[in-house]
Amino acid sequence: MTExxxxxxLTVKFESAAHHLELVRDASFEIGTGEVVAMVxxxxxxxxxxxxxxxxxxxxxHRMTVEGNARLAGRELLALAEAEMREVRGRRVSMIFQDxxxxxxxxxxxxxxxxxxxxxxxxxxRPEQRRRVIELLASVxxxxxxxxxxxxxxxVSGGMCQRALIAIALxxxxxxxxxxxxxxxLDVTVQAQVLDLLKRLRDxxxxxxxxxxxxxxxxxxxxxxxxxxxxxxxxxxxxxADIFGHPCHPYTGGLxxxxxxxxxxxxxxxxxxxxxxxEAADRPAGCAFHPRCPLADDRxxxxxxxxxxxxxxxxxxxxxxxxxxxxxxxWQAGPGGGGAGRLPEERAAL
Ligand SMILES: Nc1ncnc2c1ncn2[C@@H]1O[C@H](COP(=O)(O)OP(=O)(O)O)[C@@H](O)[C@H]1O
Ligand SMILES: [Mg+2]
Numbered sequence: 001m002t003e004x005x006x007x008x009x010l011t012v013k014f015e016s017a018a019h020h021l022e023l024v025r026d027a028s029f030e031i032g033t034g035e036v037v038a039m040v041x042x043x044x045x046x047x048x049x050x051x052x053x054x055x056x057x058x059x060x061x062h063r064m065t066v067e068g069n070a071r072l073a074g075r076e077l078l079a080l081a082e083a084e085m086r087e088v089r090g091r092r093v094s095m096i097f098q099d100x101x102x103x104x105x106x107x108x109x110x111x112x113x114x115x116x117x118x119x120x121x122x123x124x125x126r127p128e129q130r131r132r133v134i135e136l137l138a139s140v141x142x143x144x145x146x147x148x149x150x151x152x153x154x155x156v157s158g159g160m161c162q163r164a165l166i167a168i169a170l171x172x173x174x175x176x177x178x179x180x181x182x183x184x185x186l187d188v189t190v191q192a193q194v195l196d197l198l199k200r201l202r203d204x205x206x207x208x209x210x211x212x213x214x215x216x217x218x219x220x221x222x223x224x225x226x227x228x229x230x231x232x233x234x235x236x237x238x239x240x241a242d243i244f245g246h247p248c249h250p251y252t253g254g255l256x257x258x259x260x261x262x263x264x265x266x267x268x269x270x271x272x273x274x275x276x277x278x279e280a281a282d283r284p285a286g287c288a289f290h291p292r293c294p295l296a297d298d299r300x301x302x303x304x305x306x307x308x309x310x311x312x313x314x315x316x317x318x319x320x321x322x323x324x325x326x327x328x329x330x331w332q333a334g335p336g337g338g339g340a341g342r343l344p345e346e347r348a349a350l
Contacts, residue, residue, distance in 0.1 A: 004175055004208045005031040005054070009068035012046075012053050012232075014280070016063055021280040023049045025232045026068070028307075031176065034206040036199065038219035038240075040255060041229035044277040047212045050229070051178050053078075055095060056085040072176070091121055094169035098181040100161035104153040110164045111137075111149025117171035136167040139204075141197055159190035166197065177201070180212040195222045217259040220244060228252050231277055231288035238313030246324050248315035250293045253327040287318065295319045295326075 012024040024046045058064045070077045114133045137145035140163040183191035226243045228236040236249040247253045254273035275292040290300040307316045
């Protein structure tokens with residue numbers, strides 16, 4: 001697979017009178033053409049900051065500096081002038097966010113909002129642009145697009161609003177769609193429909209997707225590859241089946257155990273990871289996860305582990321081999337392999 005986005009050593013620093021913080025530390029990952037990559041981690045892990053840094057959206061914040069590289073089809077994004085970056089956003093990379101209803105203008109019809117996006121990105125006559133709006137609405141699975149185009153956001157469901165936002169994001173035919181918690185505000189059934197839509201768009205357009213979520217269940221349903229983020233660092237990455245089958249970082253195993261399963265025995269309770277993600281100013285020495293980690297030893301409290309390759313995975317854990325061998329999940333790949341599998345059946349106690 002050819003790489004569309006290559007991120008190398010991405011670091012986001014935040015400076016204030018009281019603090020010099022690294023909100024994101026040395027993150028490196030790739031997204032291939034037509035690949036769906038999920039970035040997973042609890043709230044406060046640094047997922048949104050990573051996405052915003054890549055898209056040049058942190059530039060107006062004078063307290064933040066971005067270091068490292070982010071190349072889109074070989075072109076360095078972090079060095080682009082603001083005008084060039086604006087061209088990239090919208091035409092080559094689009095982003096959608098968590099709250100679909102809030103992201104739309106309440107007093108403008110859905111069709112007019114999609115039309116504005118089309119006009120910004122494409123020439124053509126008025127009738128051509130209007131046809132394009134209807135095509136876009138239909139392509140994101142909105143039935144009766146002519147009628148829906150005339151409606152206002154409050155007249156349709158949250159799922160419909162998210163579809164409309166995806167239509168807006170597609171107006172410039174981007175190669176990469178960054179979706180930041182796109183289904184968090186939606187109920188489970190609608191969530192599954194939106195995730196299916198993202199996969200279909202990938203198939204039809206060979207579009208790449210970076211799907212940001214706090215929910216490993218969403219990653220399992222949707223992604224080809226998974227990136228796990230904790231306290232500003234990528235702690236593990238690899239193909240979805242490997243990540244779920246034998247996670248090499250105890251944090252990954254903890255996230256998997258927190259996913260509810262419909263087919264699990266009733267007696268099996270969800271195991272949440274005790275504690276919470278430390279704020280950037282309060283990160284402990286050594287591995288940032290060690291106070292919550294069941295495998296932590298003395299070394300973990302003093303030395304920060306660097307990323308290491310184990311088979312198809314890369315994990316930043318001193319005890320990655322033990323973690324892998326003690327966390328074997330019965331993963332069953334579903335039809336289509338890749339990420340389209342079922343969730344892991346059980347987890348050996350750490
Ligand atoms: N504008 C900002 N200024 C300072 N710190 C921020 C800002 N936005 C986010 N942070 C901090 O950066 C960390 C990561 O935030 P974020 O990327 O939003 O996490 P996530 O998307 O994984 O929930 C958090 O500790 C948060 O407090
Ligand atoms: Mg976020």
